[in-house]
Amino acid sequence: MTAEPAPAVAARRPLLTWRNALFALAGAALIAFPLLRPGDQYHQTVLILIFVLGVMATGWNVIAGFTGYVSLGQSAFLGLGAYTVGLLVHKVHVSPFLLAPLGGVVAAVMAVLLGSTIMRNRGHAYVIITIAFLFLMQAIGLNASGFTGGSDGITLPLPPWGLGVGNAPFYYALLALMLLSTLMTWWIRRTKFGMGLVAIREDEDKAAAIGVRTSVYKVLATVASGVLIGVAGGIYAYFLSFIDPRGMFDILVSVQIVLAALLGGLGTIWGPVLGAFLVVPMNEVTNGVAAAQGVHLFVFGLVLVAVVMFLPRGLIPTVRGWVEARRKSTVAFERRQSVPRVVELSAPRMRAGADPAPGPGGRPLLEVDGLVKRFGGLTAVDGCSFSVAEGSLTGLIGPNGSGKTTVFNLVSGMMRPNQGSVRLGGEAIEKLQPWDRAYRGLGRTFQSTRLFPKLTVMENVVAPLKRFEWALLPADAVSGREARRAMELLDFVGLADFGPQPAWQLSFGQKKLVELAQLLMLEPRLILLDEPAGGINPGLIERISDTIRALNKQGLTFVIVEHNMPMVLELCDAMLVMANGRVIAEGSPDAIQSDRKVLDAYLGEDWNAEAAAEGARP
Amino acid sequence: MTLLVQTILLGLLIGGVYALFASGLTLVFGVMGIVNVAHPAFLVLAGLFTYELWSRLGIDPLLLTLVTTPVMFAVGWLVYKGLVARVRSSATSMSVVLTFGLAIALEGAMGMTWKNVFRSVTPVYFNQSFHVGALVLPKAQVFGCAASAVVLFLLYLLLTRTWMGRAIRSASENPEGAHLVGIDIGTVSAFTFAIGIATAGVGGSVMSILYPIFPASQYVWISRTLGIIVLGGMGSLPGAVLGALVLGVAETLTATYVSTQWSVVVFYVVILVVLLVKPEGLMGARMRKDVVA
Numbered sequence: 001m002t003a004e005p006a007p008a009v010a011a012r013r014p015l016l017t018w019r020n021a022l023f024a025l026a027g028a029a030l031i032a033f034p035l036l037r038p039g040d041q042y043h044q045t046v047l048i049l050i051f052v053l054g055v056m057a058t059g060w061n062v063i064a065g066f067t068g069y070v071s072l073g074q075s076a077f078l079g080l081g082a083y084t085v086g087l088l089v090h091k092v093h094v095s096p097f098l099l100a101p102l103g104g105v106v107a108a109v110m111a112v113l114l115g116s117t118i119m120r121n122r123g124h125a126y127v128i129i130t131i132a133f134l135f136l137m138q139a140i141g142l143n144a145s146g147f148t149g150g151s152d153g154i155t156l157p158l159p160p161w162g163l164g165v166g167n168a169p170f171y172y173a174l175l176a177l178m179l180l181s182t183l184m185t186w187w188i189r190r191t192k193f194g195m196g197l198v199a200i201r202e203d204e205d206k207a208a209a210i211g212v213r214t215s216v217y218k219v220l221a222t223v224a225s226g227v228l229i230g231v232a233g234g235i236y237a238y239f240l241s242f243i244d245p246r247g248m249f250d251i252l253v254s255v256q257i258v259l260a261a262l263l264g265g266l267g268t269i270w271g272p273v274l275g276a277f278l279v280v281p282m283n284e285v286t287n288g289v290a291a292a293q294g295v296h297l298f299v300f301g302l303v304l305v306a307v308v309m310f311l312p313r314g315l316i317p318t319v320r321g322w323v324e325a326r327r328k329s330t331v332a333f334e335r336r337q338s339v340p341r342v343v344e345l346s347a348p349r350m351r352a353g354a355d356p357a358p359g360p361g362g363r364p365l366l367e368v369d370g371l372v373k374r375f376g377g378l379t380a381v382d383g384c385s386f387s388v389a390e391g392s393l394t395g396l397i398g399p400n401g402s403g404k405t406t407v408f409n410l411v412s413g414m415m416r417p418n419q420g421s422v423r424l425g426g427e428a429i430e431k432l433q434p435w436d437r438a439y440r441g442l443g444r445t446f447q448s449t450r451l452f453p454k455l456t457v458m459e460n461v462v463a464p465l466k467r468f469e470w471a472l473l474p475a476d477a478v479s480g481r482e483a484r485r486a487m488e489l490l491d492f493v494g495l496a497d498f499g500p501q502p503a504w505q506l507s508f509g510q511k512k513l514v515e516l517a518q519l520l521m522l523e524p525r526l527i528l529l530d531e532p533a534g535g536i537n538p539g540l541i542e543r544i545s546d547t548i549r550a551l552n553k554q555g556l557t558f559v560i561v562e563h564n565m566p567m568v569l570e571l572c573d574a575m576l577v578m579a580n581g582r583v584i585a586e587g588s589p590d591a592i593q594s595d596r597k598v599l600d601a602y603l604g605e606d607w608n609a610e611a612a613a614e615g616a617r618p
Numbered sequence: 619m620t621l622l623v624q625t626i627l628l629g630l631l632i633g634g635v636y637a638l639f640a641s642g643l644t645l646v647f648g649v650m651g652i653v654n655v656a657h658p659a660f661l662v663l664a665g666l667f668t669y670e671l672w673s674r675l676g677i678d679p680l681l682l683t684l685v686t687t688p689v690m691f692a693v694g695w696l697v698y699k700g701l702v703a704r705v706r707s708s709a710t711s712m713s714v715v716l717t718f719g720l721a722i723a724l725e726g727a728m729g730m731t732w733k734n735v736f737r738s739v740t741p742v743y744f745n746q747s748f749h750v751g752a753l754v755l756p757k758a759q760v761f762g763c764a765a766s767a768v769v770l771f772l773l774y775l776l777l778t779r780t781w782m783g784r785a786i787r788s789a790s791e792n793p794e795g796a797h798l799v800g801i802d803i804g805t806v807s808a809f810t811f812a813i814g815i816a817t818a819g820v821g822g823s824v825m826s827i828l829y830p831i832f833p834a835s836q837y838v839w840i841s842r843t844l845g846i847i848v849l850g851g852m853g854s855l856p857g858a859v860l861g862a863l864v865l866g867v868a869e870t871l872t873a874t875y876v877s878t879q880w881s882v883v884v885f886y887v888v889i890l891v892v893l894l895v896k897p898e899g900l901m902g903a904r905m906r907k908d909v910v911a
Contacts (some may be wrong), residue, residue, distance in 0.1 A: 068709065068711060069713040070714050070715060072655070072718055116894065117890060117893050118893075120897050121712055121893055121897050123710060123714075124651065124714070124852070125848075125852075125893050125897060127655070127711075128653060128844045128848060128889055129889060129890060131655075131844065132844065132885070132886040132889035132890055133886070135837070135841050135886055136883065136890070139880075139883045139886065142879070143879045143880055226881060239875065252773030256641055258715055260720065262715065294725075294726045294727065294729025294730035294731075294733075294734070294833070295730060295869070296727025297722050297725050297726030298723050298727050298729075298730060299726070300726070301720065301721070301723025301724065301725070301726055302719070302723045302726075303719075304715065304718070304722065304723075305701065305719040305720055305723060307719075308712055308716045308719060309701065312705070312708060312712060509890075599907075
């Protein structure tokens with residue numbers, strides 16, 4: 001899947017380009033069509049179907065393209081809007097056009113219910129839920145015949161205007177709705193909300209860890225994907241003047257939605273609309289040619305399979321890729337400085353009011369008490385207790401499988417403990433969601449770095465959110481102030497030149513540094529580093545140590561899981577040693593090295609060999 | 619009272635057959651994380667294939683499983699190698715869309731071949747019953763349930779007692795680790811997928827006796843099998859059996875005491891409620907990667 005670059009980061013384009021001229025021309029042609037060819041009902045109808053599919057595919061794009069949650073029941077929103085209008089119009093005698101927005105309201109309410117079911121679930125569950133939802137709506141439509149008219153369907157009043165007007169009002173209303181829907185996706189993509197959705201698509205756990213309140217985002221994305229389809233459904237019902245459950249809650253309409261969005265380009269702004277312009281005519285042709293209905297389905301299924309196999313990115317990104325390859329406009333970043341500059345380290349100022357390094361022995365910032373985590377029969381963490389002093393650099397070591405990373409997962413909220421408590425600054429946080437812990441100043445890195453690969457380095461660094469505010473959702477994805485701050489932080493880790501580069505192009509060590517810069521955006525009090533020196537070139541290790549030290553001087557507390565003993569013993573001022581899921585020893589680095597229990601459990605075997613190998617990883 | 623016992627008994631027999639229909643779906647999800655939306659289409663395909671052979675040759679449909687099963691195994695292998703394997707590296711959402719496209723294309727192909735007409739396989743016993751006291755047990759239902767039990771038992775033996783079974787289970791728990799100890803993930807995946815579709819071979823033959831079959835009946839089966847594996851816990855084979863029995867009984871109870879129209883709604887409601895309240899289902903363990911806080 002492809003993401004459009006966030007517009008705020010891209011350079012401003014001039015207003016008069018070939019692209020814009022083309023759009024203006026296409027728009028003018030669509031607006032003029034019913035006026036120039038008022039008698040051409042067939043093509044007007046085809047265009048109306050295109051607009052309806054365009055609205056649906058654009059909506060689907062928000063949930064599937066941006067958020068990565070595939071829905072196979074998207075057409076249910078069309079049916080909900082259609083039935084809302086179809087049922088109401090016989091009770092309140094006003095124009096269905098005025099009732100259509102209520103179709104949107106009903107679709108939105110149902111979307112909230114639908115979205116709520118994925119607050120705790122992942123993509124595969126959403127596929128199933130949406131199929132079930134669509135069939136449930138159809139079944140209610142068919143079975144609750146007293147309310148919905150059952151399989152006989154509902155007839156809507158005929159339009160009051162004269163025959164000369166034809167379908168023009170439907171045409172313009174649905175064209176406007178398609179443009180509105182496209183405008184909405186464009187706007188979403190450039191907001192904080194949209195960036196959060198893309199972050200969820202790329203790596204949902206990571207998104208939660210940096211303060212994206214994923215549950216709310218997912219519900220809102222479902223609503224955004226459905227609301228305009230509901231409105232379109234109302235108008236579409238009026239246009240059809242007859243609706244029935246099988247036609248309105250049709251999974252084959254979902255097939256067309258998926259195909260249109262994929263064909264045009266998933267995650268792009270105009271892709272779904274382009275797809276609708278291709279799929280509806282294809283539908284007309286196969287429906288006309290094929291006497292047996294099977295041919296129609298066969299062609300659609302086959303084309304969908306072919307698009308997934310051979311054109312997974314869709315037309316717009318593929319063509320754009322060709323154009324860019326021809327222009328050779330991409331800068332060869334390899335030639336740029338790939339090892340960070342070694343500059344005088346002055347860490348950028350962190351959270352206002354943080355005490356400058358009280359050092360070890362300060363009051364406890366993180367207190368872990370009696371933590372237990374079981375995976376089936378395996379107890380990975382078994383009564384783990386320790387505390388981390390504010391301002392300290394605490395090393396957490398132990399043999400592989402001793403439960404270090406699981407402790408990190410429990411502290412950061414990726415997992416819930418079976419027992420035990422976690423307190424941050426005196427407040428119990430073990431029941432909080434990952435983002436709530438991030439808001440309280442807890443940040444973590446991952447053993448294998450987890451940047452959002454398709455976002456740029458700059459977008460990665462500005463993605464974290466220090467708090468959740470509804471008012472923040474529609475804000476620009478990257479504000480000027482945030483961009484400046486991000487540059488400052490990137491400069492601090494020596495990667496200021498890499499802002500516009502996609503994150504997947506970075507080396508492993510560079511990713512670690514960007515991930516650190518990303519965390520600093522949260523202005524955390526406590527950072528959990530999972531193997532900061534693991535798998536990176538030795539030249540960078542010194543650089544990373546210096547960076548950590550400089551941040552610690554500003555008052556930032558660190559807990560570091562690391563297998564590189566010389567580094568961690570030299571860097572840290574307090575040590576915790578884990579074995580078999582609990583802390584077996586703690587103290588200064590010197591004291592740890594001579595502790596019998598530690599030598600027995602761990603250093604006894606590894607440390608000597610390691611000392612001999614002078615810092616090689618075990 | 620007799621009606622209640624009769625209803626529950628019938629529900630259990632139906633559930634037993636449902637377990638067979640859903641087993642391949644949950645197996646493939648458990649090992650590969652793919653919701654194979656096309657699984658019910660393969661069930662219907664095997665059913666129509668059974669119909670074709672039965673109407674031409676007059677061989678008993680349950681005996682025909684010896685033909686349909688290997689054929690569907692081969693189909694599964696080819697579909698995996700030709701289609702599924704090629705998109706597995708991209709986002710899992712793409713493989714769902716792929717199987718969705720496949721389901722639609724299969725329905726179309728079946729419509730072109732067999733037309734949209736209801737087909738039923740009617741061996742002599744299809745409308746006969748066993749009578750136990752006041753209870754009536756339709757023979758076809760009992761035979762279908764027995765076939766299901768045999769297949770599920772063989773599947774259980776395969777997974778627990780053979781090298782391939784261990785390879786499948788290790789690949790489902792930890793693909794990287796399995797690869798490290800020398801398991802060829804590509805072959806194991808192809809084998810699993812083929813086994814999954816092969817169960818649809820038996821399932822389709824059984825289905826052809828018990829239910830009228832036509833291409834679009836795949837949608838009913840999509841709902842039923844998905845409901846079963848969601849309730850049981852996605853990826854869990856014992857869960858699928860339990861989910862199938864529970865839903866078989868729930869469906870017959872609804873059909874008897876409410877109405878047949880609403881009985882299929884049970885499955886939709888179960889899917890929505892289970893995923894909202896207890897996403898891991900009855901017997902599914904929440905995997906590490908599934909945990910959303």
